[in-house]
Amino acid sequence: MAAASRALLPTPRAAAGASLAGARARLPASASLPFRAHRVRCAVVSSPAPVAAPPPSSAPARRISPAGSDGALRPKPAVLVAEKLSEAGLAVLREFADVECAYGMSPAELLAKVAQFDALIVRSGTKVTREVLEAGRGRLRVVGRAGVGIDNVDLQAATEAGCLVVNAPTANTVAAAEHGIALLASMARNVSQADAALKAGKWQRTKYVGVSLVGKTLAIMGFGKVGSEVARRAKGLGMHVIAHDPYAPADRARAIGVELVSFDEAIARADFISLHMPLIPTTNKIFNDESFAKMKTGVRIINVARGGVIDEDALVRALDSGKVAQAALDVFTVEPPPKDSKLVLHENVTVTPHLGASTVEAQEGVAIEIAEAVVGALRGELAATAVNAPMVPAEVLSELAPYVSLAEKLGRLAVQLVAGETGIKGVKVVYTTARGPDDLDTRLLRAMVTKGLVEPVSSTFVNLVNADYTAKQRGLRITEERVAHDSPAAEAPLESVQVRLSQVQSRFAGAISDGGDIVLEGRVKYGVPHLTLVGPYEVDVSLEGNLILCRQIDQPGMIGKVGNILGQRNVNISFMSVGRTFRGKQAIMAIGVDEEPDKETLEKIGGIPAVEEFVFLEL
Numbered sequence: 187m188a189a190a191s192r193a194l195l196p197t198p199r200a201a202a203g204a205s206l207a208g209a210r211a212r213l214p215a216s217a218s219l220p221f222r223a224h225r226v227r228c229a230v231v232s233s234p235a236p237v238a239a240p241p242p243s244s245a246p247a248r249r250i251s252p253a254g255s256d257g258a259l260r261p262k263p264a265v266l267v268a269e270k271l272s273e274a275g276l277a278v279l280r281e282f283a284d285v286e287c288a289y290g291m292s293p294a295e296l297l298a299k300v301a302q303f304d305a306l307i308v309r310s311g312t313k314v315t316r317e318v319l320e321a322g323r324g325r326l327r328v329v330g331r332a333g334v335g336i337d338n339v340d341l342q343a344a345t346e347a348g349c350l351v352v353n354a355p356t357a358n359t360v361a362a363a364e365h366g367i368a369l370l371a372s373m374a375r376n377v378s379q380a381d382a383a384l385k386a387g388k389w390q391r392t393k394y395v396g397v398s399l400v401g402k403t404l405a406i407m408g409f410g411k412v413g414s415e416v417a418r419r420a421k422g423l424g425m426h427v428i429a430h431d432p433y434a435p436a437d438r439a440r441a442i443g444v445e446l447v448s449f450d451e452a453i454a455r456a457d458f459i460s461l462h463m464p465l466i467p468t469t470n471k472i473f474n475d476e477s478f479a480k481m482k483t484g485v486r487i488i489n490v491a492r493g494g495v496i497d498e499d500a501l502v503r504a505l506d507s508g509k510v511a512q513a514a515l516d517v518f519t520v521e522p523p524p525k526d527s528k529l530v531l532h533e534n535v536t537v538t539p540h541l542g543a544s545t546v547e548a549q550e551g552v553a554i555e556i557a558e559a560v561v562g563a564l565r566g567e568l569a570a571t572a573v574n575a576p577m578v579p580a581e582v583l584s585e586l587a588p589y590v591s592l593a594e595k596l597g598r599l600a601v602q603l604v605a606g607e608t609g610i611k612g613v614k615v616v617y618t619t620a621r622g623p624d625d626l627d628t629r630l631l632r633a634m635v636t637k638g639l640v641e642p643v644s645s646t647f648v649n650l651v652n653a654d655y656t657a658k659q660r661g662l663r664i665t666e667e668r669v670a671h672d673s674p675a676a677e678a679p680l681e682s683v684q685v686r687l688s689q690v691q692s693r694f695a696g697a698i699s700d701g702g703d704i705v706l707e708g709r710v711k712y713g714v715p716h717l718t719l720v721g722p723y724e725v726d727v728s729l730e731g732n733l734i735l736c737r738q739i740d741q742p743g744m745i746g747k748v749g750n751i752l753g754q755r756n757v758n759i760s761f762m763s764v765g766r767t768f769r770g771k772q773a774i775m776a777i778g779v780d781e782e783p784d785k786e787t788l789e790k791i792g793g794i795p796a797v798e799e800f801v802f803l804e805l
């Protein structure tokens with residue numbers, strides 16, 4: 187159970203110094219449960235116990251209001267709003283709670299105050315640290331992030347403190363896209379530089395000759411919510427739009443008339459590059475000396491995503507050399523950036539102080555979205571924008587837990603195997619089980635496959651509440667199939683779980699089945715998830731730590747060679763398994779490793795003559 191429970195515990199995710207975490211799932215009241223024996227309450231956050239009389243005078247001031255659907259009198263919740271929230275959102279909050287707006291608090295002031303509130307609402311400027319969450323422990327039940335990015339909230343600590351975190355993921359999409367377009371146009375025409383010069387008394391018409399947008403190629407890096415809105419607008423400006431997003435559905439791009447291409451092709455062909463990917467390990471400093479070198483000389487870059495996707499020192503070098511003609515930046519690795527930042531002060535750089543979401547309309551939308559989410563959560567309703575959610579009670583998980591972990595891990599591994607620009611078209615989850623549909627509800631497993639597929643590559647957090655919605659939004663068509671296990675007396679709820687990504691290019695050809703799908707299958711053995719099939723190859727490795735998959739010609743001595751290389755680099759092998767189609771033909775080695783091997787070690791493995799391909803996968 188211990189290993190299995192970990193599957194629903196938030197897992198640390200990337201983002202500069204941030205503690206982003208995976209979601210925990212909770213079952214809705216109406217949900218039919220994974221198995222019959224247990225029923226769960228639906229409340230996302232438990233409401234305070236009903237009271238008939240005012241609280242004792244020592245308690246923080248709480249008014250009484252009829253808050254529950256049962257009509258019982260409850261203390262009126264108190265909400266602290268730590269950053270500017272539009273009046274429309276405050277009005278929603280005030281109908282239900284006592285609201286205090288305390289803008290511009292120091293961290294010490296927030297620490298001193300937070301314990302008096304049931305909910306805290308912030309934007310990106312307030313750090314909701316473990317300390318803050320511990321100070322609020324016992325009363326603070328909800329943190330609302332009025333915006334998308336939650337890299338300023340310690341999700342792990344929030345979950346540990348039993349505090350639900352909700353965000354407002356859609357209301358500022360258009361504002362961010364419009365800001366991207368504003369930066370694109372003003373950069374191309376030197377608007378901010380010319381404005382500053384004229385205000386300093388200089389009339390410099392020849393110095394500030396710009397470049398035209400029409401007919402130019404714009405590469406959108408990250409074709410999600412914001413990226414696709416930027417694409418639509420840029421097409422209206424007469425630009426030729428291409429995009430790179432390894433996980434975006436090609437039909438969505440086609441519908442907007444955007445060509446999906448590889449990373450290298452996008453940056454090599456573009457006159458303008460606009461960044462819209464999340465900050466995750468694979469995108470951290472993805473724009474660096476190496477990638478700048480592949481761009482056209484004189485390229486122009488816009489960033490309204492997150493500062494950390496650019497190596498800022500490398501960008502200064504590229505600007506100095508003229509490789510990058512101009513950059514327009516709304517976001518920075520450290521915010522606010524240092525006053526003497528070479529990047530900010532560079533004459534070819536246009537900057538704004540993280541204003542992407544700052545329009546009257548977006549702030550109103552975000553304020554209403556977050557106020558409704560916070561009120562709903564305080565009422566104990568399910569929050570569709572929950573970023574974390576309290577864990578499913580242990581007894582509900584006791585049987586399915588290892589399969590839940592297996593489902594998420596298969597999803598995580600599968601998405602990391604995807605390559606190319608075709609996007610994921612369809613996902614099939616095949617359950618081999620002796621149980622009938624009434625005895626095994628697969629929604630939790632399907633949600634966890636979705637979580638595994640989506641979270642490593644996006645800023646979206648997936649839990650049982652939002653999994654199907656998230657999959658639909660991202661164009662992921664997930665179908666399920668049950669295959670009857672021929673031993674109906676089997677005790678285990680499932681014999682195996684298989685994840686198939688249909689007709690997709692892979693970074694590892696060995697994972698492609700005869701039918702052209704990426705196929706991974708796993709089983710639970712002694713309570714631990716195991717990977718048992720990769721494409722056509724049978725393997726058997728416990729899914730712990732990280733994984734190296736290596737395809738080679740089946741011949742003696744291969745295990746020793748790879749083992750030696752890893753051993754010399756102090757990388758501990760936890761499991762190893764070899765599967766082959768026919769003796770002497772191709773074989774796959776699946777190697778579980780405790781540490782992440784460095785690039786050189788992986789290259790050495792790839793350099794073994796019989797090795798045809800290899801891939802490193804994080805779990």
Ligand SMILES: NC(=O)c1ccc[n+]([C@@H]2O[C@H](COP(=O)([O-])OP(=O)(O)OC[C@H]3O[C@@H](n4cnc5c(N)ncnc54)[C@H](O)[C@@H]3O)[C@@H](O)[C@H]2O)c1
Nearest residue numbers: 362408409410411412431433463464490491542543643645
């Ligand atoms: N400046 C602002 O005020 C502001 C406002 C809103 C959003 N944002 C930021 O903009 C970014 C995009 O937000 P969104 O709401 O569109 O998120 P989203 O999750 O809808 O889109 C992100 C897209 O990036 C793609 N992606 C993941 N890894 C990639 C890679 N290696 N290469 C290319 N694409 C990759 C994903 O598949 C996804 O389609 C986020 O970082 C968000 O925090 C900033």
Ligand SMILES: O=C(O)[C@H](O)COP(=O)(O)O
Nearest residue numbers: 309310332333334335543
């Ligand atoms: O993540 C977001 O929603 C944007 O970066 C906006 O952040 P803000 O709410 O601080 O403007």
